[in-house]
Amino acid sequence: MNRIDSTFGRLRMENRKGIIAYVTAGDPDLETTEKIVLKLAESGASMVELGVPFSDPVADGPVIQAASARALKNKVTLEKVLDLAGRIRKYSDIPLLVMTYYNPVYAYGNKRFVEKALASGLDGVIIPDLPLEEAGLPAKSLREAGLHYIYLLAPTSSPSRIKKTVTSASGFIYCVSVAGVTGARDFITTAGLRLLKDTRSLTDLPLALGFGISCPEQVRALGDQADAVIIGSALVKLIEKGGTEEEVLERVGSFLNKFRC
Amino acid sequence: MHSLPDHKGYFGSFGGRFVPETLMTALLELEESYRNFKENPQFQQELQYYLQQYCGRPTPLYYADRLTKRLGGAKVYLKREDLNHTGAHKINNTLGQGLMAVKMGKKRVIAETGAGQHGVATATVATMFGLKCTIYMGEEDIRRQELNVFRMKLLGASVIPVSSGSKTLKDATNEALRDWVANVDNTHYIIGSVVGPHPYPAMVRDFQKVIGLETKDQLFNIAGKLPDYLVACVGGGSNAAGFFYPFIEENAVGLIGVEAAGKGLSTAYHAATLSAGKPGVLHGNLSYLLQDEAGQVAIAHSISAGLDYPGVGPEHAYLKESGRACYVAVTDAEALKAFRMLARLEGIICALESAHALAYLEQLAPKLSTQQSVVVCLSGRGDKDVASVSKALKEADL
Numbered sequence: 001m002n003r004i005d006s007t008f009g010r011l012r013m014e015n016r017k018g019i020i021a022y023v024t025a026g027d028p029d030l031e032t033t034e035k036i037v038l039k040l041a042e043s044g045a046s047m048v049e050l051g052v053p054f055s056d057p058v059a060d061g062p063v064i065q066a067a068s069a070r071a072l073k074n075k076v077t078l079e080k081v082l083d084l085a086g087r088i089r090k091y092s093d094i095p096l097l098v099m100t101y102y103n104p105v106y107a108y109g110n111k112r113f114v115e116k117a118l119a120s121g122l123d124g125v126i127i128p129d130l131p132l133e134e135a136g137l138p139a140k141s142l143r144e145a146g147l148h149y150i151y152l153l154a155p156t157s158s159p160s161r162i163k164k165t166v167t168s169a170s171g172f173i174y175c176v177s178v179a180g181v182t183g184a185r186d187f188i189t190t191a192g193l194r195l196l197k198d199t200r201s202l203t204d205l206p207l208a209l210g211f212g213i214s215c216p217e218q219v220r221a222l223g224d225q226a227d228a229v230i231i232g233s234a235l236v237k238l239i240e241k242g243g244t245e246e247e248v249l250e251r252v253g254s255f256l257n258k259f260r261c
Numbered sequence: 262m263h264s265l266p267d268h269k270g271y272f273g274s275f276g277g278r279f280v281p282e283t284l285m286t287a288l289l290e291l292e293e294s295y296r297n298f299k300e301n302p303q304f305q306q307e308l309q310y311y312l313q314q315y316c317g318r319p320t321p322l323y324y325a326d327r328l329t330k331r332l333g334g335a336k337v338y339l340k341r342e343d344l345n346h347t348g349a350h351k352i353n354n355t356l357g358q359g360l361m362a363v364k365m366g367k368k369r370v371i372a373e374t375g376a377g378q379h380g381v382a383t384a385t386v387a388t389m390f391g392l393k394c395t396i397y398m399g400e401e402d403i404r405r406q407e408l409n410v411f412r413m414k415l416l417g418a419s420v421i422p423v424s425s426g427s428k429t430l431k432d433a434t435n436e437a438l439r440d441w442v443a444n445v446d447n448t449h450y451i452i453g454s455v456v457g458p459h460p461y462p463a464m465v466r467d468f469q470k471v472i473g474l475e476t477k478d479q480l481f482n483i484a485g486k487l488p489d490y491l492v493a494c495v496g497g498g499s500n501a502a503g504f505f506y507p508f509i510e511e512n513a514v515g516l517i518g519v520e521a522a523g524k525g526l527s528t529a530y531h532a533a534t535l536s537a538g539k540p541g542v543l544h545g546n547l548s549y550l551l552q553d554e555a556g557q558v559a560i561a562h563s564i565s566a567g568l569d570y571p572g573v574g575p576e577h578a579y580l581k582e583s584g585r586a587c588y589v590a591v592t593d594a595e596a597l598k599a600f601r602m603l604a605r606l607e608g609i610i611c612a613l614e615s616a617h618a619l620a621y622l623e624q625l626a627p628k629l630s631t632q633q634s635v636v637v638c639l640s641g642r643g644d645k646d647v648a649s650v651s652k653a654l655k656e657a658d659l
Contacts, residue, residue: 055426055558056543058438059281065425077555102279103542107556129279129542133269154283156445161285179283180443 003095003123004148004171007046008206008227017219018046018228019259020208022099024067024236025050026076030084032245039249040235041094043256046228049126052081052100059101059128061183063233067240078104078113082120089121097124097150105138114141124148124171132165143170153199155179155191162199172206172228173199177213184234185212188222196225216258231259263509265579270459270546273582275575278458280438280545287445292460294365299467304364311356315389316346318353318471322479322636327606332622335489335629338636340476342500343611349641350472350500351382355451357468359386362449369393369448373437375402375430375496376567376614377409378641379453384418394418397436401428402566408645427560430496430570434544454497455574458545462502462574469503476636477507484634490515490625493638494617495588496532496568498577500640509585518577519621521563522590532561533590534573535581548575564593564653565613567641594657595620600643600650601659612641613650 011018021040025033037048053071057064078100085096098117105113105127117125125142127135132151139149148171153162156179166173177192178185188209196207209222210230219229238251265272270292278288298304312318320341329337342350355372362370370392374380380396387394396413400422403410413420426432434456441450455462455469473491480488491508493501495518508514523531531537534549541550543558551559551571561571580586591599596613599620604610611619618637626635643650 054556056431056435058435058544059442061439069425072557077557079555101542103550103552103558104556106540106542106547107552107554128281129545131278131280131282131285133285134277134279152282154281156283156286158286158289161282176281176283178443179445181439 002146002148002171003093004047007095008172011046011227017226018208019044019256020047020049020228020230021045021235021256022049022051022230022232023239024053024064024071025081025084026053026071026074027067027239028070028242029074030076030080032248034084034088035245035249036239036252037088038092039253040256041092043253044260045094045256047095047097049097049099049230050081050085052078052098052104054101054104057101059181061181061233063236063240064182067236078108079116082116082122085122086120095123096121097126098122099126099128102127102130110138110141114145117142117147118145122147124150126150126174128152132161132168139168150174152176153195155189155195157195159198163202166199166203166205169205172208173203174230175199175207175209175226177209177211180211182211182233184214184237186215188218193225219259265576266459266463272576272579275546275548275578276459276462277547278545279542279547280458281442283442284445288458294361295460295464298361298364304360308357308360311360312353312471316352316356317344319475320344322476322483324483325607328603331606332626334626334631335633335635336631337622337626338480338634339639340472340504340636342472342638342640343615343642347382347385348644349378349382349612350469350503351379351453352385353471353503354453354465354468354499355379355382355386358449358451359390359392362392363390365449367447367449369444370451371395371397371437371440371448372451372453373397373430373433374453375433375569376565377402377406377413377645378567381409381412381416383451384413384416387418388416395440396420397423397433397440399423399427399429399433402430405566405649406645429566431558438544454499455502455576456497456544456546456572462546462576465499466502466506466576469499470506472500472503472638473505473507476504480634480636487511487514488636489629489633490517490635492517492519492618492621492625492635494519494568494614494640495535495573495577496521496570496614497572498574500638502574502576504638505586516580516586517621518586518588519617520588520590521565521568521617522592523562525592526590530562531590532563532568532570534571535577535588536590540578543572546575548578549573564596565617567612567614568617589621591617591620594659597650597653597657597659599623610643610647611639612643613646615640
């Protein structure tokens with residue numbers, strides 16, 4: 001069974017909300033990312049998203065753009081991120097996803113990507129610039145290999161798109177809380193809440209809310225409207241602050257601990 | 262004329278819509294609106310009015326006698342897009358999209374710009390239609406194109422400097438896309454070239470096809486026949502796309518796109534996407550792309566800010582693969598020489614972008630007979646470039 005499915009199954013039985021933690025792989029370097037992922041797993045993360053740096057991250061705000069640029073300076077590639085996932089998989093069972101723009105996947109080759117993702121023990125893939133209309137082939141081949149292709153929905157998604165998406169989706173649905181790019185905000189928009197409600201009325205799949213989640217108050221206020229939240233920029237910012245490796249690990253660990261519920 | 266793109270926005274295997282979900286509904290609506298406006302006689306009539314009375318169309322097709330004699334071969338005609346209001350072909354498209362924005366009830370337009378010509382054309386039209394206007398421009402381009410930055414501000418637009426990545430057109434486009442994602446309800450994004458997600462490549466081409474349609478009529482009136490070759494510069498490729506389109510099914514007409522070879526194709530400093538890139542996805546479409554082995558987009562280089570882009574319109578990728586058009590590249594130095602040659606022979610100071618198309622003529626025209634004809638799209642005027650050309654000529658000791 002895919003680890004994403006078993007994790008959501010367990011969360012539902014325990015009546016808890018999942019925490020999906022995003023980090024840009026290779027910021028500050030791949031060795032530290034590996035330790036950060038383990039720390040996140042110890043500190044209450046239910047799943048981890050490894051961001052693949054890209055030269056032109058159009059869906060990201062300034063914090064993840066900067067992290068992406070730092071990781072690219074370290075010559076981090078899609079292949080190296082998949083290798084990192086493989087290393088983490090040797091000693092952790094936490095569900096792992098990669099979030100990557102499409103061009104690195106296209107350059108790597110769809111087939112080769114699916115084989116490598118499977119061999120690395122990956123559970124899901126998120127490609128923010130590959131909407132429903134274009135995702136067909138990659139989504140199908142990932143799914144046949146037992147991985148989830150995670151679709152996104154936005155407050156601007158029309159009712160007919162929500163309907164089409166829920167029929168194609170598996171694993172969970174990534175609900176984008178605002179019409180905008182990634183970045184920490186301290187509230188959840190009514191548009192985000194309405195998207196959750198509209199999507200919930202059409203599917204039992206787990207719903208994860210992302211973009212702008214940065215504090216435990218937001219998560220508590222959500223109640224049972226979402227099955228999970230995705231925390232990205234707020235974490236990346238804590239990593240950006242730097243210091244010794246111990247300081248960084250301590251900082252991300254204690255931050256994530258506050259979200260336990 | 263050929264009927265591409267298909268309903269998914271593909272020209273053969275190129276094109277498509279590779280954008281965040283947030284933009285999909287807006288793109289589908291835009292496609293629907295565009296389809297309606299395209300068939301709507303009232304909209305077309307209104308657009309014609311502005312093209313004639315505001316923009317100054319039709320632009321002349323000028324027989325360049327002294328240039329023809331110098332090159333010693335085919336007759337050379339220049340399609341004078343430089344004589345449009347605001348000084349380049351860009352306004353053909355911004356008038357079309359601006360009018361659409363008004364009809365769609367949008368209150369604000371945004372645009373990316375490289376050389377600043379598209380930014381100026383957008384700011385101009387926004388002011389004329391009473392729309393708020395924000396232009397994204399890379400810091401490097403702001404430095405190179407000071408005059409156009411001032412023009413945009415004078416026209417009431419706010420110009421936002423972009424300091425990420427290569428600080429040029431690619432990065433300005435990223436930032437404009439991010440703005441659009443966040444303001445899609447009240448904002449129309451006027452993309453300046455035949456790039457971006459469907460329907461932009463087809464829509465921008467259709468607003469630019471007036472260049473080719475006029476050329477066809479004008480040359481027929483002068484010479485009673487079709488040209489043997491059309492030559493246009495290609496960055497994103499909008500002037501070339503609109504120039505070529507009415508001739509695509511005229512197989513006797515050779516179509517040649519000229520890319521920027523910068524400091525040479527054997528160096529890392531060029532912007533010749535079709536000549537030296539490979540297929541990839543950037544800014545919403547699958548086309549040729551300058552990129553590294555891992556799929557990271559490379560930084561383009563050209564002396565001409567308007568050609569300094571690592572992508573290219575998907576229709577050009579299709580025309581290349583199908584063999585219907587061919588794409589060549591000329592260097593910064595060759596473009597500079599052509600720039601000066603046209604000024605000295607014909608008294609026309611053209612844009613550095615257009616100078617690339619002219620530079621290729623030196624290779625093409627002498628090989629042809631005096632009975633043959635070549636039309637070059639003179640996409641813009643060169644006032645914006647005189648300062649950087651003066652500096653470059655000194656540096657290159659030309």
